[in-house]
Amino acid sequence: MAVIALVGALDTKGAEYAFLADRVRAFGATPLLVDVGVLDVPALPARIGRDLIAELGGGSLAELRDRGDRNAAITVMARGAASALADLAASRDVDAVLAVGGSNAAYVMAEICARLPFGFPKVLVSTIAAGDTRAYVREADLTLIYPVVDINGLNRLSRPVLANAAQACVGMATSRYVDSDDGPPLVGVSMFGVTTDCGSAVVRGLGDRGFEALTFHCTGVGGRTLESLVRNGTIRGVADLTTTELADELAGGVCTAGPDRLTAAAEAGVPQVVSVGALDMVNFHDSVPPEFSGRLFHPHNPAVMLMRTTAAECAELGRRIAARLNPSTAPVAVLFPHRGLSQLSVPGGVFHDPVADEALYQALRDGLRPGIELHEFDTDINDPAVSAAAVDLLATWLEKETP
Template sequence: MPTIALVGALDTKGAEYAYLADQVSALGAAPLLVDIGVLDEPTVTADIPRERIAGAGFRDAVGGRSNSALDELRREHDRNAAMRVMARGAGAVLAELVAARRVDGVLAVGGSNAAYVMAEICGRLPFGFPKVLVSTIAAGDTRAYVRETDLTLMYPVVDINGLNRLSRPVLGNAARAVVGMAGRTEQELACSVPTVGVSMFGVTTAAGSAVVQGLSTYGVEALTFHCTGVGGRTLESLIRNGTIEAVADLTTTELADELVGGVCSAGPGRLTAAASTGVPQVVSVGALDMVNFSGTVPTEFADRRLHPHNPAVTLMRTTPDECTELGRRMAARLNPSTAPVAVLFPHCGLSQLSVPGAAFHDPDADQALYRALKDGLRPGIDLYDFDTDINDPVVSGTAVELLATWLKKETP
């Protein structure tokens, strides 16, 4: 019998969670009610009371210990601070239960507070573990809540405020969804072959696809990440948690958005996980010739070289100065690596758009990037030069051969 953790504020959402518990039980699973409410008294009895959640959250968030954490949160009467503590506590407690194989799925319902708590929980749970959120935020910008997880979202149509002819079937579907997910098998999650993370963008698709195909001939599974910011953060997260054993990071365009202020930044953690965890990586400069903007390009860039990628995205060419800084940053992030590293530099185009005759062709900017990389990389990191563009098969072929060699060496 799978156990489903139902996480919510049992003071304001008691009726909804009692209904969910009944639905889960009717499906042959065991509900585990986890209370994250703070101010008012719960209207249904929790299996894991709010006092335990507050205590765990107080230790996790503040670094201290308190037997009266819930009382302290009530005295402060700060909803934002309380949510932070309860979210951390729920994440810590659920992570322990999942690790002990005492919980097989997690379901939460509510508004932005429930979504925030669920985001904290999901960040601590393994990929493939069932995670379902029913929330009104599902119809808006969900990036802050989904983050780099495989959270499943359902839009409730009406607000989660009592049981009615619309909320009942939605909550019932959510219960069926998470119970059904909890019936997954270990075989579905297992992978007995090496796994390589591959970065790709629309203008480097040929390179990414060729790497995936080439690795498959060696019996290696490739996971491709679209470098829109979330893709890069997810790649880094999976490297850190041990899911990915080697990296073909041929498309590092998110560094340009981080530097200049584009919409596809993956943050300062991009290109750091493999170096810090000892994962071998082949890296290139794919799409560092561009910065991405959606909608209107900032007025400060009005005189720059722009290219409409599609009606929703406008690209801007990186300058020699920006490329110099990008080369420095790449070298600085790669130099701490303890595992094998190789950098591939295609001198005739960092993407489809910077090959000779294309909109972003700029040999001076490309050369500035190359010089900064060459000067900044420490001894021991090989820099491969190619008299071709990033999408030429010789570039992807070199990446595949290097990774296959490294993975073979690491195979017992």
């Protein structure tokens, strides 16, 4: 029988977890309750109690209670739950994990997911599913379910949602698909809507050369996931042709991947081909900061507003790219398309700005250390010449490494 870990605060969410445990049993699996509550008396017993969870998190339950610091308590309990679930998953004593609740439950689940392997079933029922979930999803394959009503007792709306979550978890655990580890080397490819032609051509070309390409949508989470998979050794080479997340990092856009973007391959000694895809834009959602009044904007869709990067911003982006690539020990090449960084900045496009593009090019040329190849193209980034060069460079390097 599959074992489903039910992780939650059994003092404040006792009724909900009792219901989940009953539904897990009804669907033919075994519930394993993990208590991350701190203050009040648990409403039902747990297989893995809160004392052990606090200890695994580097604290003690008594100390957490005495301090009365909710933030400190959730930090310790989340760390302990993550440790417990990582051990249970590694020993195959648990087959899926399910949590329900608000932002605290989501934080605990985020810490747990960071320690669990890709493909391991992870389900969270939380009201945070209707908001900005990046801080909770991070780079995990986490399934989110919005409960419609708050997780605050059982009612005719919450019961069906919780039952569905339990059944989904049991279904994932009992019919889990496990892919073979045997296969061609994995290569990461970055892409955005305005660089799709380039990214798609690179994926096809790498496939023709015997590699399996993973495409990452550069929305912030995509870039962080790419970096994470490079660091843990999953990805053997990178075609990072869409580095647009760096522009959002610089200007405060919504698609930033943080300050570690474009650093993993250099640190891990992984070959990479890099370009400047969509560095002509910064992404915003509902509102644009007032300091950008008067800038050039273009609506990508009703939910996304794009802002054209200036020459000064492009120059800084060029310097940052060079600084992050220069420490590389593996082969590196930079591809620069002079006639457009995306679909929008080709001649005649709304973001066409040769001065800004030239500032980016000059900063790259001046900042890259000797030994890093800079390939120039009198085309835009989506021209087949760019993708063909990226495929040939990266595949040639990787073929030399493959026994």
